[in-house]
Amino acid sequence: MGETTTPEQAPEPATDDASDPSPAPPREVARTIVRGFGEVLITLGVLLLLMCVYQLWWTNVTSAAAISVARDEITQGWRSAGPQPTGSSAAAVAPPVLGKGFALLYIPRMHDKVWGLPVLQGTTKSVLSQGAGHYADTAMPGQVGNFAIAAHRSSHDEPFAHIDDLVVGDKVYVETQTTWYVYTLTHDDPSLTPTDVWVVDPVPGKTGVTPTEKLITMTTCTPRYGSTGRWAWWGTLTATSPTTEAPPDGLDPAV
Amino acid sequence: MYAWLWRTLPGPTPVKALEALALMLATVALLFTVVFPWVEPRLQFNDVTVDDGTTAPAVPPSPAPSST
Numbered sequence: 651m652g653e654t655t656t657p658e659q660a661p662e663p664a665t666d667d668a669s670d671p672s673p674a675p676p677r678e679v680a681r682t683i684v685r686g687f688g689e690v691l692i693t694l695g696v697l698l699l700l701m702c703v704y705q706l707w708w709t710n711v712t713s714a715a716a717i718s719v720a721r722d723e724i725t726q727g728w729r730s731a732g733p734q735p736t737g738s739s740a741a742a743v744a745p746p747v748l749g750k751g752f753a754l755l756y757i758p759r760m761h762d763k764v765w766g767l768p769v770l771q772g773t774t775k776s777v778l779s780q781g782a783g784h785y786a787d788t789a790m791p792g793q794v795g796n797f798a799i800a801a802h803r804s805s806h807d808e809p810f811a812h813i814d815d816l817v818v819g820d821k822v823y824v825e826t827q828t829t830w831y832v833y834t835l836t837h838d839d840p841s842l843t844p845t846d847v848w849v850v851d852p853v854p855g856k857t858g859v860t861p862t863e864k865l866i867t868m869t870t871c872t873p874r875y876g877s878t879g880r881w882a883w884w885g886t887l888t889a890t891s892p893t894t895e896a897p898p899d900g901l902d903p904a905v
Numbered sequence: 906m907y908a909w910l911w912r913t914l915p916g917p918t919p920v921k922a923l924e925a926l927a928l929m930l931a932t933v934a935l936l937f938t939v940v941f942p943w944v945e946p947r948l949q950f951n952d953v954t955v956d957d958g959t960t961a962p963a964v965p966p967s968p969a970p971s972s973t
C-alpha cells in the first residue's frame with residue numbers, strides 16, 4: 651500500500667489568481683461601487699423626468715376627466731333638485747359641504763380652459779384637481795364680501811393657464827342652480843406671495859372692515875411652472891339674472 | 906443592479922427583453938397611479954392658494970375639517 655498522489659491533491663491555485671472565489675481584488679470592488687452609484691444617479695434622473703411627465707401631462711389627462719365628471723355631477727344635481735322656491739336670495743345660500751361642486755365658471759377671455767368649469771367647496775389638492783376651489787371661509791357667489799376661488803395654472807388641466815390674457819373689464823360668469831352672477835374684473839396683482847392672505851379678505855387689504863361690496867377674487871400661482879408667487883385678479887358684481895331666464899349678455903365663447 | 910436584474914430574468918434574450926419592458930411599464934404605471942399622486946401634495950411647487958399656514962393643510966389628515 652504505497653502512497654500515491656490522487657487527482658484530488660492537485661496543487662492549489664495561487665491566492666492572487668483572479669478566478670479565486672474569496673475576497674475580490676480592490677479594483678473589482680471599486681468598479682462595482684462606482685457602477686452601482688452611477689445606476690442610482692441614472693435611476694434618480696429617470697424618476698425626476700417621469701415626475702415631470704406626470705405633472706405636465708398625466709395630471710392634465712386625469713383632471714380633464716375629473717372636471718368633466720364634476721361638471722356632470724353639478725348639472726345633474728341641479729336637475730334632480732328641481733325648481734327652487736322663488737325669492738331665494740344669494741344671502742340665504744349656505745356654504746356647501748367641503749368637496750361639493752356648487753357652481754360653474756365661465757370666462758370668455760379664457761374660454762378654452764374655463765367654460766363651465768366646476769367650482770367646488772374648499773381648496774384642497776383633491777378639489778383643485780376637479781376644477782376651481784372656493785376658499786371655504788369666503789363669501790358665496792353674489793353675497794356681500796369676497797367670493798374667492800383658486801385654480802391651477804399648470805398641471806391638473808391648468809384651468810388658469812392663460813390668466814395672463816385677462817384685462818381690466820373682462821367678464822367672469824358664475825352660474826349657480828338659481829342665478830347667473832356676472833362679475834367685471836377691476837384690477838390684478840401678479841407679484842403676490844403665497845402668504846398674502848389679505849387677498850381673499852372680505853375687504854381685501856383692510857382686515858376687520860365690514861364689507862359692503864360683492865367681490866370676486868381669483869388666485870393662482872406664478873410663474874406658470876412654479877409657485878414661488880401668487881397672481882390674483884379682483885372684480886365686482888355688475889349683474890345678476892335668474893337661470894330660468896336667458897343667459898346674460900356676453901356669455902359667448904367667441905371673444 | 907440592472908445587470909443583476911437582467912441576469913435573473915428567465916428565458917432567452919428576446920423573452921427577457923419583453924419581460925424587462927413589461928417590468929418597466931408596470932413600474933411607470935405604479936409611479937403614476939400610486940407613488941406620484943402620494944408625493945405631489947407633499948411638494949410645495951404646485952400651490953395656487955394664499956395661505957398663512959394657520960388654515961387647513963393641503964393634505965388634510967382627516968375628512969371635512971370644520972370650516973366656514
